[in-house]
Amino acid sequence: MVMPAPAVAGPGGSAPGSVGDVRRSNLALVLGAIAEFPPGAHPSRAQVAAATGLTKASVSSLVLDLLDAGIIREIGLNPQGRGRPGVGLELSPSRAVMGMEINVDYISAAVVNLAGTVLVREEQERDNRNSPDGSVLAALAALAARVRSAAGEQGVEVLGGGLAVPGLVDPALARVLTAPNLGWVNVDLDLDALLPEAPLGVELFNEANAAALAELRHRPDGASNFLFVSGEVGVGGGIVIGSELFTGPHGHAGEVGHIVVDPDGGHCSCGGTGCLETVAGQNAIFTAAGLAPDGASRSAHMSALMQALQAGEPRAVSAVERAGRCLGIALASAARVVNIESVVLGGHFAVLEPWLRAPLLAGLEKYAPGKYASSRVTVSLVGESGALLGAAGSVTRSLVEAPHRLHA
Incomplete structure (x- = not known):
């Protein structure tokens, strides 16, 4: 079992290493284990317990939280040799994230399910050189809304998204520090406007870094x-x-x-x-x-x-x-x-x-x-979709590492 770190009082008197911290850590451990199984494999609770080192009782309790959040779902029966077959688990196909990209001469958006499959994608040619950030984001928001709506028609909810831009960024401030080919310097982006009411919000990435992460997944x-x-x-x-x-x-x-x-x-x-x-x-x-x-x-x-x-x-x-x-x-x-x-x-x-x-x-x-x-x-190995897939995949990874964010 993942053990708590030594308790150190944090801001407001909270103590990292508390029971709540351990449960959040174990939620991530369980979700990560389920995500690591290859496509088509549906691990049972017992198999997840074996993969994580957690007790079966702990896994069952944590799985209930993940089911309640809609991140995973139960599917069929998973034979386990002797004894009664277990119920299989998989990442929910009705939950997804969105990757978005602003480049010099186009904008694009794609809805990607939690397993990394692109469900809907659209690209729009647009000259963004020296364009005000407000007009570019407005165009991207409209594009994202169309793609999100198309995914919704398939019964898929977009939990959050990642935006990749060709420049130096400060993700914590949602700020593009400099993007010379766009003509942007110290531009603060209204990321919430891209995916209104998405529970995980939108994260900002450098385009090349996002593409590198997508490449890593496929190497x-x-x-x-x-x-x-x-x-x-x-x-x-x-x-x-x-x-x-x-x-x-x-x-x-x-x-x-x-x-x-x-x-x-x-x-x-x-x-x-x-x-x-x-x-x-x-x-x-x-x-x-x-x-x-x-x-x-x-x-x-x-x-x-x-x-x-x-x-x-x-x-x-x-x-x-x-x-x-x-x-x-x-x-x-x-x-x-x-x-x-x-x-x-x-x-x-x-x-x-x-x-x-x-x-x-x-x-x-x-x-x-x-x-x-x-x-x-x-x-x-990922081609021109690298930045989109990387931005989306990074949001999925952050969800896997901290699934409790959906309850925040």
Whole structure:
């Protein structure tokens, strides 16, 4: 059984380690155990007790709380060999969370059930550059309402959500500290307006960090240490160490896009010079390939770039190869600092991987020889949905770790 920590008086005279704290901890233990069983497996109370080390009586009491909260449900009978079969348990399919994303040229929202399956998703192209945060959030709130309504028609309740944005954030204050490609600095977001009356509210995430968490969920066993590199209009990164996201003391670690790769290079939106983003960001690649912004959508430009690459158009090939080479330089520098030997490429880096892989590996071998094996440089398993899935999954994880929040 999970034992209480030594009692230390907290604010207001509450004492961590009290009976209430132990029960909350054990609720999380039981829910986490149920969530860990593979899809299609419906553990009985006895199996949960065996997995957690709690007594059967304790598990039965805790399960009643989770059933009452609607987080789990009973399903059928689960044969257990000899004796009477037990009633199976599973995460409730009628409860879900929502992942939302604001990016430079689109907004999106998806309802994801507690097992991680996307039930409803919608994306809307929208130019958010230098747009007031109020108008962007209003558009996202309308989109979220449609997606939430569609889930409701399937009998699914959205408990809360996560919002991913391409910038540095302070989740505790619901504040975007800086998002250069959006033109936002110290912007406080009204997150409650996105999911009115959702019991868990809405949490704020950096886009690359959210995508890294989604990637972690889908990596094979043992792949618990990697650097995720997100390629969008900007370039972001998320560091995963020991299956945990490492964000540094202020939550801003992993800003791979602002590693300097060309000291004499161009001006970056962050205020610096020669950052990776100025060479390997989407707009930088499009411009270098001769696809200067002309009002066309991001997807249209990417389609044109892919066609040019497939045709072997020299300017397009050169632009992508330079991006790959500079990405290799940045990753070589990062490897020396964080001592991680695996890289996962997301966003347009995954799409362009056939053309940028060779120069990327060449850059790594030149500047960090022997640090990365070529087999440890892989592409994302979750694709463009990474930020949505990661933001939603983080909310699910917080619920699993603290299911009592639904009773708060």
